[in-house]
Amino acid sequence: MQTPAIASSAQPRLTRGVRLQTDSKTGNSVLLFPEGVLELNETAQEILNRCDGRTVNEIIQALAEEYDVDPKMLAVDVEETLADLKRRKLIELT
Amino acid sequence: MTNPRPYALLAEITYRCPLHCPYCSNPIAVACADAVESAVPSGDTAEPNALRTAHTTAELSTDEWKRVIREAADLGILQIGFSGGEPLARRDLPDLIRAAREANLYSNLITSGIGLDDDRLCALRDAGLDSIQLSFQSDNTNLADEIAGTRAHQHKLDVAAKIRAANIPLSLNFVIHRRNIDRLPQMIELAESLHAERVELANVQFYGWAFLNRAALLPTREQVVRAREIATAAKARLAGKIDIFYVLPDYYENRPKPCLSGWGQRYLTVNPIGEVLPCPTASSAIPDLRFENVRARDLDWIWRESESFNRFRGTEWMPEPCQSCPQREIDFGGCRCQAALLTGNAANTDPVCELSPNRASVDAVLHELDSLGYHAPAWTYRTNPKGSPVASPHVAASR
Numbered sequence A: 001m002q003t004p005a006i007a008s009s010a011q012p013r014l015t016r017g018v019r020l021q022t023d024s025k026t027g028n029s030v031l032l033f034p035e036g037v038l039e040l041n042e043t044a045q046e047i048l049n050r051c052d053g054r055t056v057n058e059i060i061q062a063l064a065e066e067y068d069v070d071p072k073m074l075a076v077d078v079e080e081t082l083a084d085l086k087r088r089k090l091i092e093l094t
Numbered sequence B: 001m002t003n004p005r006p007y008a009l010l011a012e013i014t015y016r017c018p019l020h021c022p023y024c025s026n027p028i029a030v031a032c033a034d035a036v037e038s039a040v041p042s043g044d045t046a047e048p049n050a051l052r053t054a055h056t057t058a059e060l061s062t063d064e065w066k067r068v069i070r071e072a073a074d075l076g077i078l079q080i081g082f083s084g085g086e087p088l089a090r091r092d093l094p095d096l097i098r099a100a101r102e103a104n105l106y107s108n109l110i111t112s113g114i115g116l117d118d119d120r121l122c123a124l125r126d127a128g129l130d131s132i133q134l135s136f137q138s139d140n141t142n143l144a145d146e147i148a149g150t151r152a153h154q155h156k157l158d159v160a161a162k163i164r165a166a167n168i169p170l171s172l173n174f175v176i177h178r179r180n181i182d183r184l185p186q187m188i189e190l191a192e193s194l195h196a197e198r199v200e201l202a203n204v205q206f207y208g209w210a211f212l213n214r215a216a217l218l219p220t221r222e223q224v225v226r227a228r229e230i231a232t233a234a235k236a237r238l239a240g241k242i243d244i245f246y247v248l249p250d251y252y253e254n255r256p257k258p259c260l261s262g263w264g265q266r267y268l269t270v271n272p273i274g275e276v277l278p279c280p281t282a283s284s285a286i287p288d289l290r291f292e293n294v295r296a297r298d299l300d301w302i303w304r305e306s307e308s309f310n311r312f313r314g315t316e317w318m319p320e321p322c323q324s325c326p327q328r329e330i331d332f333g334g335c336r337c338q339a340a341l342l343t344g345n346a347a348n349t350d351p352v353c354e355l356s357p358n359r360a361s362v363d364a365v366l367h368e369l370d371s372l373g374y375h376a377p378a379w380t381y382r383t384n385p386k387g388s389p390v391a392s393p394h395v396a397a398s399r
């Protein structure tokens, strides 16, 4: 399947029926949805915690500032992660 | 062995159901008294012996289920499926869903939709229900009602629209068998027109009532080949729109389906009377397995220590050819229930496997069916547990 392109002006948010919460056994974030559970890696966790109406670009800037890294380098990671979540229908881009 | 951690609990809260599907996976012989949610079991003047039976076979009460839900969350469980029978037959369903929400569980309702009106749907949503799986028997009203043994199809269509309006994620579940498999394209169309997010097209698995009705339900090889092509094409066409899950009929396969993610690895089931099962169909399929009850033990102990959960955990119990097979951590030797039902020993290799010394037992069934041609015998409808009148005000029986 093709990787959907991620526009920097898009606002990612969780798809209806998807819940983001902390797994009390591990302390890590998980996504819960009708068919199952996805354990999130740190990148995905940090991104999803900021999917609150911000655009992809704003999320990248925020992360870059927080971790003091070059936003251009971060962009690839963020876009890949979002594309993956989009393909699994766990997020929507509006 | 390090102890695995369970992720999902299937809560079969009642065996009562207003439908009579001939493929129901519920045990055929269940003696299950009415729920104690609202009243004591009837027959209060019964002898001590009968009383004891009524007590031990009564459905778990609301408070007992709430305790089970809390214990499940403590064990690490993240998802709960409310199933049955028909879970809506219990009036305390919103309370149980609320308890699940409070314990941070993601809740699925697996339902026929019978008994779901606007008020109840609101109550369930307000209690925190996350998602609904609505079962359908066919896309065609007459056929669907014939399979369900009652007039339910039109009501299900209305319910699907209500679920959509309530903005709750919707999955349509079809059980596929000889009588409806040729309508796969129409069933997929129905899912599209009802704007479901997901559709499950699961070929019937032969446990419970379906095992009894095998000859009537097993599709022919030609039907299976066509259905697979249709499902594959629909999957590609609807990618990104509707997720299509197609479950193969395993009698026609050369290798068995995997036993979940391994026995006692990720899932557990609690049945209406409180027995805890590693597999939902194990209580009827594997007669020599003894199940613990939440009325006597806590879930944590049962998960870690009980004989039933440990019997087929890991790979040590496996016989040859599984023991030395590279697939053993992938399919886990196949289905324990199928091994028990077809070979008489749950520890045998699943006889569907071409490497199993018992594959002939499966081929014999297929052969017998071939000789029937397209003239499938009549099936036996599912009946309800004794002493459990089913309230189904919305449905008039068609038979």
Ligand code: SF4
Pocket (backbone or CB within 6 Å): B257, B258, B259, B260, B278, B279, B280, B281, B282, B334, B335, B336, B337, B338
């Ligand atoms: S034993 Fe069979 S029915 Fe039970 S969980 Fe395993 S595969 Fe499923």
Ligand code: SF4
Pocket (backbone or CB within 6 Å): B255, B256, B321, B322, B323, B325, B326, B327, B328, B329, B331, B332, B333, B334, B349, B350, B353, B354, B355, B356
């Ligand atoms: S021999 Fe056992 S492990 Fe190997 S494929 Fe068959 S059932 Fe699976």
